[in-house]
Amino acid sequence: MTPLLQIDDLVVDYASGGRTVRALDGAALTVEAGETVGVVGESGSGKSTLGSAIGGLLPGAAKVVSGAVRVDGDDVNSLRPTQLRALRRERLGYVFQEPIGSLDPTMRVGKQVELALRGRGTKADVLPHLERVRLRDPERVARSYPHQLSGGMAQRVAIALAMAGKPEILIADEPTAALDSQIREEVLGVIFSLAAESGTTILWLSHDLPAVAKRCSRVVVMYGGRVVESGSAGEVLAAPRHPYTAALVRAVPGELAEGERLVPIPGQPPVLDGPSEGCAFAPRCPDADDACAASRPPLVSVEQRDVLCHLAEETVGAGR
């Protein structure tokens, strides 16, 4: 059976001002229908590029060098424009970081919802869609322009727009990063309950490992344009296999026992201009040896966990 989403060794370059930056360096990910997947990584890890690539939404400066993205077996990069639009309209939903910015400032909210419903509902369906995202006064919101809404309200509207077509996959790129901390949980609650209702698979891109682990069934960790660890949320958090994941866990406040130290990760995330020769994390890795810098780590599956690390097998059961 074909998986809902399959990303094979995807390599994406950005051309910026005469120089090339490699954003994805052979990222691989498979998602089955109904999963809730949290993709975790620092800015520059390639998670946003990965999210954009699924809908063929890469900006003009980006180029898919090799690899493939398949949704239900369809290769996104070889679809014709009309097919690509159909894919975006019928099977994918996107929620972005900037809530007010992702709504058209010159169009009333109700009209925007109506537009998103085109072919799937009428004007009468606008209010129910706004009610579904738990907006308190949907009639007033429908009459408003985006600049009259708060960030949280605008993001609920954006969710309503993205979920209007009951998509198979919802890609939420840092959906709460621009919101006040009190309303983050509410907005996430809306996303997850709506997705559960309509059987939508969630791909949540975030830099916040514990937040992701709390709500998602699976956690995928990205570093240097590759997926370095993937496994069930609880286990990844409790017993990370990849040294980077382990470092992330140690850098999280509140996940520590009393008396333990919060350890920041030394060094900077890499900016690649071509394929990394060895493991991209090697320069910052406390356990790295010569092999780590010299050859690219292979994918190792240990205990239902996929890890991209030379040392993965040695560390099994090491209780990191």
Next chain:
Amino acid sequence: MTGWRKADWLTRSGLVCLAVLVLVTVVGTVFGIGGDPDAMVGPRLAPPGGEFLLGTDELGRSMLPRLFEGIGTTLLLSTVAVLVTAVLATLLGVAAGYYGGWLGEVVLRLVEVLYSFPTIVLAILVAAVVGPGQTATMCSIVLITIPLMTRVVRAAAVTVSERDYVTSAVISGAGWPRILVRHLLPNLSGTIAVQGTYALSVGILVEGGLSFLGFGVQPPQSSLGALIQQGSTYLLTAPWLVIVPGIVLIVAVLAINVFGDGLRDGLEPREARSLV
């Protein structure tokens, strides 16, 4: 030099065109290539080619040295005028954007008043008051280019002065000259450079238009506009008198505009996405 590598072919071509134009003019003028621009040396209205590379005008003057002198005059007048504009617009723009208050109000009002005059009419009024010639041309260019540049610099100064490092410099007691030189100017220089290139192209066009109407550079001095104006009388018999300086003028303005566009795109990159 990183700027050169980052620039696309169009921006580079613009810069190269401009450099070649300036170089040829300087070399031509310094070495007196083609002879004395004011000497009546040949037959009247001789077509290009042969002894007189670009032909001769109605008085039998060789066009090649007249063209060198014309480019030189036009570029020099416009450049000096735009430098004046840049200095004044920076001071006014910073005054309005950073200090604000009544000073800002006065500056903005001044700009709006100047803005309300149609450009060529403004230039002709200036020429009538000052008397036609180089001074009138430069004054006109300054008065025409200053409103837009002041507005843009002001807007940029407002943005920059809201940044944290300016606030902290103010709090730590830095005086205004220090804030201007250390914080405002470096952050405004890009904006000023872009506006400067656009102002330069406007300046060349104003020089041309004013000379074309007879209010600019006066004979026997030549400028691109004056050459075109003098040549237009003989358009039917000697079209090269208009076409050659016309093409040079177009190339110069185009090169400057294209370079300015490239400069702006380099400073504030916009990555448009394909709608498909």
Next chain:
Amino acid sequence: MRLFTWWLRRALSAVVTLFLVSILIFAASRLMPGGFAEVVLGPFATPEQKAEVAAKYGLDESIVVQYWLWLTTALTGDFGISMISGEPVTTEFGLRLPVTAQLTLFGVVAAILIGVPLGVLTAVRAGGRRGGAALGRLASGLGVSVPEFVLGSIVVFLFSRYALGLTVGGYVPFGEDPGGNLRSMLLPAAVLSVFVVAVTARTTRDAVLNVLVEPYITAAIARGESPGSIVVRHVLRNASIPVVTVLTTVTAYLLGGAVIIEYLFNLPGVGTYIVQAVGRRDYAVVQAGVLLAAVVFIVMNMLTDAAAGVLDPRFGSAAKGRKR
């Protein structure tokens, strides 16, 4: 209410600007060397003759009194009489306005029908292919880099030699001979349009490019909207304010007189009239002409703001933070 006070302030500010403009115009017209008397009577006039002429036209009053008289009568719609023709200035301008209005109409229609679509098209295509962006930039730069007097001269040359059924010069009023009028106006209008269309296309292209990078456009693409729908529903309105601004500015400047075009094609329009009046020191005409041009410009500016208020729903709330 906030909007109302904003407009009140805006109108007051326009009046102050206009007042300053009028002072500047008056001062400039009196600072010109060589007075009207010299121009009319020639260099050999006796002081008595000059004094007589000056007294006849009120030029012997103090400059402040002259200004005040001019301003107060101008406010009643009386701009005095042309000292050259002896006709009221308003009559003189009335004769020339049709030419200028016709040129303006042609220019603005061309800007809307050609310039705006061209700008949208080149901007939308710029996102698609690499290298295509540079070509669009070249095209948009070329139009604004060709001065009217060069293009106009070449057009005059070509059409004087190969008439092609169009006439160069020899303006005929539309009322007398519509066909002849169009034949004589088509060429100047075309030359004028090149620049106007290029400026409009360039501004439109720039405005559309600025909108295309906005997150709501990405969001619309991500929802699978078609390019046509995105342009029509999201891009046009959001990019419209700079476009409206350039259109009103161009209209204002054209109404102030397309001096060079009129001069080249020998058209009796407002622009050439003002320029001639400057040369003849026909004060009343110069003052009225430039003042009216400034009034048109300021009114157009206010129309632009009104349009912005309609086009952008954020306008009212932005107005409170907008310091002027």
